[in-house]
Amino acid sequence: MISFVIRLQSRAHFTIRRKAGADGGAFIGTNARRRKQARRRLAIVIAAFIAAYLVIGTRLVQYGLSEPVLSASIAGNVHAVASRPNIVDRNGLLLATDLNMVSLYADPRRIVDADEVVEKLALVIPNLDWSDTHRKLRSDSGFQWLRRQLTPKQQADILALGLPGLGFRPEKRRFYPGGVMASHIVGHVNVDNQGLAGMERYLDQQGLADLRAAGLTHDTRLEPVRLSIDLRVQNIVRDVAAKAMADYQAEAAGAVILDVETGEVLAMASVPDYDPNEPSRTLPDGRVDKEYEKGWFNRISNATFEMGSTFKSFTLAMGLDAGGITLNSVVDASRPIRMGGFTIRDFKGKNRPLSIPEVFQYSSNIGTAAVADMVGIDGHQQFLTRLGLLSRVETEMPGVATPTQPRTWKKINSVTISFGHGVATTPLQTAVAAAALMNGGYLVPPTFLTRTPEEAKSLARRVIKETTSADMRFLYDWNGRNGSGRHAQVEGFHIGGKTGTADKVINGRYAKNINFNAFVAAFPMDKPRYVVLTIIDAPRTGENGGRTAASTAAPMIKAILRRVAPLLGVKPRFGEPEAEIRLVDY
The missing domain is CATH 3.30.160 (Double Stranded RNA Binding Domain)
Known part of the structure; x- marks a missing residue:
């Protein structure tokens, strides 16, 4: 139921x-x-x-959102493929660019026969270090670089070998089409495309390195960086400096051209120099060529020198600006000055009272010492500080040297500094201070980037009176026509300036037979637009056998301006009567 x-x-x-x-x-x-x-x-x-x-x-x-997992051996190269912006000159001509490359790496854990891999790679890669490569292939790590930045042909040849455990990684290689031409300005990068010197390093300091670290520049086309230099002018300046170094058997030579209104550096060369495509050269035995690396040293901005009689420009400008002298003043240069156990004499002195233009023309140490004495020690130091000659110059270029001066200024220091001994400055800041004497009295910070006159005016500061600047233009023109500046004259152009011949300091002592020569020039003198400064370090000979600045640095000015002036838009004037030279009392 x-x-x-x-x-x-x-x-x-x-x-x-x-x-x-x-x-x-x-x-x-x-x-x-x-x-x-x-x-x-x-x-x-x-x-x-x-x-x-x-x-x-x-x-x-x-x-x-998490970071990629990487082995410790390659963590430092995470951003190796990051891009850098092109660097171009003021006219858009290419100075530096990125090339797409590949680099060879190995996973040692997948290498079957390390000896076979080394032997086959040596057929494709020149100068392969057998022992180092073998050591890497036998290591316990999961990643080892074997060769950075290979050519496409080398990559194809290695692929054809069919070796397991090898791979390629895309990278960027920096290429400098001009080679040595502007090496000290542009600088160079390391194998990971990180800026080490010059404007390349400046770009990293301005935030490019942070963008790379954030991964924001990978395969990204960045806006070109336009420099102030004119590649055509740069080529001429570098060529003249290299020729002068060879012809005068000097240790080094260099030159810089500045726009007196904007402070733009149109050209800067220092030889010996180097090729930024190969910043470190390896000798056949594997050692680094130390002599080649000496070319890294930029004597225009990274070195300080006693600039000799070019400093007399600033001493006379100081006396004129302070009202202690006029162009019609006369100082007694008939006898040497004895001070603190030293005797100050003139080189080929006239042994008589000299007018201020004659002090400049004959480069009288006694006359400039008298002017410095009129102003006084404190006033002298303050004036040179105002012109920027005693402090580090502010510009984009990394590694700019800081001037040296006495810890305590005494009267003997003021006297010797008046004619360019006892203070060491960079040639670049000497040119910048000279530009202030020519442009109406405004100190404009130098720049390696393009700058408009309006931007320059906002940065400029007055350091001397307009009348003082007019007097200094007269003195530069006077010396260009009648003094040592005659060796720098180019027919059709009005060039003025001042030579400077200084005994070099060797092991703390002045060497009587080794000179550091300079010439600071301005042109055209009716309305100066550019300042040019040339240097020649320890020349053994010069024009007509002379070793002074008039026989070495001044002819460099002539060689530069006869080729550069037309490129800068300065028109020659032929057949015009010489302007009457008069002393004007302001």
């Missing part, structure tokens, strides 16, 4: 279930129960799928 009821109930479309309550029971359909169970199971499956997708999505987001 019981079994019959159970079978009957299983065939029924309803189930009797007793419930507590007034009704005492209810009828629940079997189909309804099954549908409810199906919906419950479907909901469970949907919830499981949603949970799985949430876990997967969360993990993908986590992977996307």
Whole structure:
């Protein structure tokens, strides 16, 4: 009976279930129960799928935001493929650019026969270090660089070898089309494309290194950086400096050209120099060529020298600006000055009273010492500080040298500094101070980037009176026509300036037979637009056998300006009568 009821109930479309309550029971359909169970199971499956997708999505987001996992051996090269902006001159000519390259690496764990790999790679890669490569291939690390920056042909040849465990990584290589031409200005980078010198290093200091670290420069085309230099002018200046160094058998030579209104550096060369495409040269025996690396030293901005009689420009400007002298003043240069155990004489002195133009023309040490004495020690130091000659020059170029001066200025210091001994400055800041004498009296910070006259005016500060600047233009023109500046004259152009011949300091002593020569020039003298400064370090000979600045540095000015002036838009004037030279009292 019981079994019959159970079978009957299983065939029924309803189930009797007793419930507590007034009704005492209810009828629940079997189909309804099954549908409810199906919906419950479907909901469970949907919830499981949603949970799985949430876990997967969360993990993908986590992977996307996290740093990539790298082995310690390559962590320092994470940003090796980062781009750098092109560097161009003021006319848009290319100075530096990136090339796409590849570098070879190995996974030593997958190398089957290290000896075989080394032997085959040596057939493709020149100067491969067998022992070092073998050591890398036998190491326990998962990554080893074998050779950086290969050519496409080398990459194809290595792929053809079919060696397991080798791979390639895309990289950037910096290329300098001009080679040595502007090496000290542009600078160079290391194998990871990080700026080490010159404007390349400046770019990293201005935030490029941070952008690289953030991964924002990978394969990104950046806006070119336009420099102030004119590549045509730069080529001439460098050529003249190299020729002078060879012809005069000197240790070094150099030159710089400045725009007196904007402070833009149009050209700067220092020889010996180097090729930024190969900043470190390796000798056949594997050693680094130390003599070649001496070319890294930029004597125009990174070195200080006693600038000799070029400083007489600033001494006379100081006396004129202070009102202690006028162009019509006369100082006694008839006798040497004895002071503190030293005797100060003139080189080829006239042994008579001299007017201020004659003091400048004959480069009288006695005359300039007298002018410095009129102003006084404190006034002398303050004036040179105002001209920026005693402090580090502010410009974009990294590694600019700081001038040296006596710890305590005494009278003997002021006297010797008046004619360029006792203070060492960079040739660049000497040119900048000379530009202030020519442009109406405004000191404009030098720049290696393009700058408008309006931008320069906002940065300029007056350091001397307009009348003092006019007097100095007269003195430069006077010396250019009648003094040592005659050796720098180019027919059709009005060039003025001042020579400077200083005994070099060797082991703390002045060497009588070794000179450091300079010439600071301005042109055209009716309205100076440019200042040019040339240097020649320790020449053994010069024009007509002379070793002074008039025979070495001045002819460099002539060689530069006869080729550069037309490029700078300065028109020659032929056949015009010479302007009457008069002494004007302001």
